[in-house]
Amino acid sequence: MRAGAPARGRRDRCPDRTRRPVCDACRVSKPRAPRLAAGRARTLGLPTRGTTAPNRLRRIDRWILDATGPLLRGSVEPLVVDLGFGASPVTTVELYERLRARCPRVRVVGLELDPERVAAAQPAARPPGLTFARGGFGLPADLGRPVVIRALNVLRQYPEPAIAGAWAAMTARLAPGGLLVEGTCDEIGRRACWFGLPAGEPAPGWLAAVGRVPAGPTLTLAAHLPSLRLPSELAERLPKSLITRNVPGQDIHRLLAALDRAWLRAAGRAVFSPRQRWIAAVGELRADGWPVGGDTRRWRLGEITLDWPVPSDRPPPAPR
Numbered sequence: 001m002r003a004g005a006p007a008r009g010r011r012d013r014c015p016d017r018t019r020r021p022v023c024d025a026c027r028v029s030k031p032r033a034p035r036l037a038a039g040r041a042r043t044l045g046l047p048t049r050g051t052t053a054p055n056r057l058r059r060i061d062r063w064i065l066d067a068t069g070p071l072l073r074g075s076v077e078p079l080v081v082d083l084g085f086g087a088s089p090v091t092t093v094e095l096y097e098r099l100r101a102r103c104p105r106v107r108v109v110g111l112e113l114d115p116e117r118v119a120a121a122q123p124a125a126r127p128p129g130l131t132f133a134r135g136g137f138g139l140p141a142d143l144g145r146p147v148v149i150r151a152l153n154v155l156r157q158y159p160e161p162a163i164a165g166a167w168a169a170m171t172a173r174l175a176p177g178g179l180l181v182e183g184t185c186d187e188i189g190r191r192a193c194w195f196g197l198p199a200g201e202p203a204p205g206w207l208a209a210v211g212r213v214p215a216g217p218t219l220t221l222a223a224h225l226p227s228l229r230l231p232s233e234l235a236e237r238l239p240k241s242l243i244t245r246n247v248p249g250q251d252i253h254r255l256l257a258a259l260d261r262a263w264l265r266a267a268g269r270a271v272f273s274p275r276q277r278w279i280a281a282v283g284e285l286r287a288d289g290w291p292v293g294g295d296t297r298r299w300r301l302g303e304i305t306l307d308w309p310v311p312s313d314r315p316p317p318a319p320r
């Protein structure tokens with residue numbers, strides 16, 4: 001063997017973790033990183049690193065319970081899908097426990113593209129309430145129609161043109177009045193941003209009769225307030241479809257700038273608590289004409305939920 005030539009199997013131990021096609025140290029061509037295929041295959045996607053952590057999705061789960069609790073409790077088949085649960089099923093188990101406390105009949109199914117992750121999750125299953133299966137955006141054909149699909153930290157890894165197809169595939173499978181919750185958060189769940197995207201079919205009439213008028217599409221930003229310096233820090237966790245739009249002239253950029261200004265104006269409230277400061281800032285945005293939903297009951301959790309996209313009859317207000 002030529003001196004310095006790579007030994008058999010060296011490729012597996014290649015020290016070069018960069019994306020260069022040839023390693024400088026061992027001169028071995030590295031296997032190409034998998035690429036998303038075009039067309040339908042792109043919608044089906046690829047397994048990714050699977051990073052997750054306990055309690056990471058608590059802010060999203062709390063919001064899901066508030067937004068969909070009545071529909072889940074009133075549904076004959078209260079099915080919830082956690083799409084892309086990752087290398088450990090921990091956040092799916094947490095979702096199940098949180099929902100089950102308020103809706104004992106709930107059935108949660110964790111889906112993954114990666115079959116090894118599905119196999120590794122089986123010991124955590126508690127059938128029939130909590131199960132794990134292989135599946136992607138199209139959802140397995142025999143699954144039924146979920147009231148909620150939670151897809152957190154999944155689409156962030158896809159190219160932007162794939163987002164609309166993935167949303168369409170998932171919302172088409174929702175039960176009437178159901179909700180796709182799609183977004184991104186940081187590693188420990190202190191910053192999170194997500195969309196609430198309703199099913200194409202309207203909610204059953206009884207939902208309005210119990211005083212829960214279903215929302216249209218929404219965007220929610222949520223933060224751990226004691227560690228928040230400026231609301232625009234949330235830009236790092238925007239869902240994929242908003243990242244490239246966070247530039248001057250776009251609504252998401254105006255929103256973050258308006259929140260920053262209101263947060264700075266409310267600095268005096270910080271002596272009471274960061275929560276009081278956030279409530280004042282969000283209240284100011286609503287007073288200024290932003291389509292902010294909810295009330296202090298939600299705002300005090302460090303949340304702001306808005307109709308999104310901003311309705312065309314309610315253009316974002318000019319800065320004060």
Ligand SMILES: C[S@@+](CC[C@H](N)C(=O)[O-])C[C@H]1O[C@@H](n2cnc3c(N)ncnc32)[C@H](O)[C@@H]1O
Nearest residue numbers: 045047048050051052084085086113136152153
């Ligand atoms: C970063 S992990 C997110 C884990 C968990 N949802 C969380 O937020 O902590 C993303 C997971 O989504 C999976 N994934 C990617 N595309 C998918 C798809 N189309 N359907 C199902 N799972 C998918 C990946 O295999 C990966 O395990």
